Amino acid sequence: MAMGTPTHETWEEWLQMDFDGELGDLSDLNGGRQARLREHEASCAACTAERASLLEVARELREAEVAVRPDFTSAVMSALPPAGWESRHARAWAVPAALIAGLGGAAAIVAGVSAAQLRPGGQVLGAFRALFDLFSTAALAGAGLLQASWRGVGLALGDALSGSWVNMAAFGIGVLGLNLVLLRLLRKGRTAEAMARRRR
Amino acid sequence: MTKAPDTATDEQLVVLVLRGDRDRFGELIGRYQARLVNYLYRLLRNLDDAHDLAQEVFLKVYQALDRFDPQYRFSTWLFRVAQNAAIDQIRRQRLKLVSMQRDGMGGDEPHEMDFPSPTPTPYGDLRNSERGGAIQAAVDALPWEYRELILLRHFSELSYEEIAQVKRLPLGTVKNKLFRGRQMLKERLAEFRVD
Numbered sequence: 001m002a003m004g005t006p007t008h009e010t011w012e013e014w015l016q017m018d019f020d021g022e023l024g025d026l027s028d029l030n031g032g033r034q035a036r037l038r039e040h041e042a043s044c045a046a047c048t049a050e051r052a053s054l055l056e057v058a059r060e061l062r063e064a065e066v067a068v069r070p071d072f073t074s075a076v077m078s079a080l081p082p083a084g085w086e087s088r089h090a091r092a093w094a095v096p097a098a099l100i101a102g103l104g105g106a107a108a109i110v111a112g113v114s115a116a117q118l119r120p121g122g123q124v125l126g127a128f129r130a131l132f133d134l135f136s137t138a139a140l141a142g143a144g145l146l147q148a149s150w151r152g153v154g155l156a157l158g159d160a161l162s163g164s165w166v167n168m169a170a171f172g173i174g175v176l177g178l179n180l181v182l183l184r185l186l187r188k189g190r191t192a193e194a195m196a197r198r199r200r
Numbered sequence: 201m202t203k204a205p206d207t208a209t210d211e212q213l214v215v216l217v218l219r220g221d222r223d224r225f226g227e228l229i230g231r232y233q234a235r236l237v238n239y240l241y242r243l244l245r246n247l248d249d250a251h252d253l254a255q256e257v258f259l260k261v262y263q264a265l266d267r268f269d270p271q272y273r274f275s276t277w278l279f280r281v282a283q284n285a286a287i288d289q290i291r292r293q294r295l296k297l298v299s300m301q302r303d304g305m306g307g308d309e310p311h312e313m314d315f316p317s318p319t320p321t322p323y324g325d326l327r328n329s330e331r332g333g334a335i336q337a338a339v340d341a342l343p344w345e346y347r348e349l350i351l352l353r354h355f356s357e358l359s360y361e362e363i364a365q366v367k368r369l370p371l372g373t374v375k376n377k378l379f380r381g382r383q384m385l386k387e388r389l390a391e392f393r394v395d
Contacts (some may be wrong), residue, residue, distance in 0.1 A: 016379050022360050054385055061354045064245055064335040068237045073229045076258045085218065085266035
């Protein structure tokens with residue numbers, strides 16, 4: 001593509017782009033801007049001075065760079081919190097899955113051996129039945145305990161509060177106080193964290 | 201797991217981290233820590249704050265790594281997060297300073313709303329200071345829109361296209377503003393030399 005003689009502003013723009021490595025050498029597409037710029041610079045004192053001043057500014061900015069703390073990377077790596085996406089990763093499930101499989105296998109072996117002793121000839125079926133019985137009994141026992149404990153708490157609270165409005169007010173104040181204490185503790189923690197960061 | 205060559209791109213490293221190779225994130229930190237700390241230091245003017253904020257930025261980026269859009273460059277994303285974090289911090293500092301000024305002065309006179317700086321800003325005070333201070337002052341004296349571009353180009357070493365993406369500006373505007381910003385910077389540094 002043919003191009004006329006660039007204006008001084010265009011030379012300056014090309015000079016800056018060249019300085020930033022953005023002018024490229026796309027000679028087929030833009031008429032060899034880099035080569036033309038070099039040719040122009042050889043005969044233009046203003047552009048030579050402009051390049052020198054750009055180099056000077058860049059050098060000064062580079063010299064003004066500050067050093068990063070040597071332990072920065074390790075500090076960040078050790079502070080990395082568990083990210084939400086990590087729990088969705090297959091690797092995150094590998095250990096728990098292996099643990100469950102191991103425990104299940106061990107339970108199956110134990111139950112199988114016991115069942116074989118009780119019912120010879122039906123080891124496999126016996127093992128599964130024994131496992132099922134074991135788990136269902138544990139689940140029922142757990143559910144029963146949970147229900148009983150909540151019922152117990154409910155009954156105790158009912159007894160305590162139904163007596164009089166004074167008891168109810170005391171209970172309300174107690175809950176409010178507890179919330180205030182928790183709030184204070186949270187704020188204290190945040191302030192301490194902020195101060196520690198400042199000190200660092 | 202197969203180790204990626206050391207020449208792995210940022211985007212390849214992100215994929216490896218997402219596959220569970222957490223240590224690869226350390227490589228990304230190593231690549232960007234100097235540029236990020238320097239960029240933030242020039243904006244916040246405090247090295248400790250710059251380190252703290254750079255750490256926060258890396259932690260934020262790590263937590264959101266699965267939302268990284270591979271059609272953009274990692275550097276663009278990182279510096280956009282950093283820019284937003286820096287702006288938030290500067291706003292907080294300004295609010296704090298304004299509140300301190302109100303408490304201390306009590307009057308309605310206008311005061312310069314800027315955050316505390318360990319380096320002097322007026323040029324006249326710089327005659328005997330080190331060159332680094334002069335550079336800092338020259339950069340600080342640039343209007344915000346130019347200053348940011350100069351920092352993204354010189355300290356963060358981003359290309360025009362990356363800067364355009366971070367700032368969500370047309371490429372031509374980035375070129376023009378960088379050009380203008382550099383002219384201003386040169387003039388201010390020249391003033392210092394004359395002084």
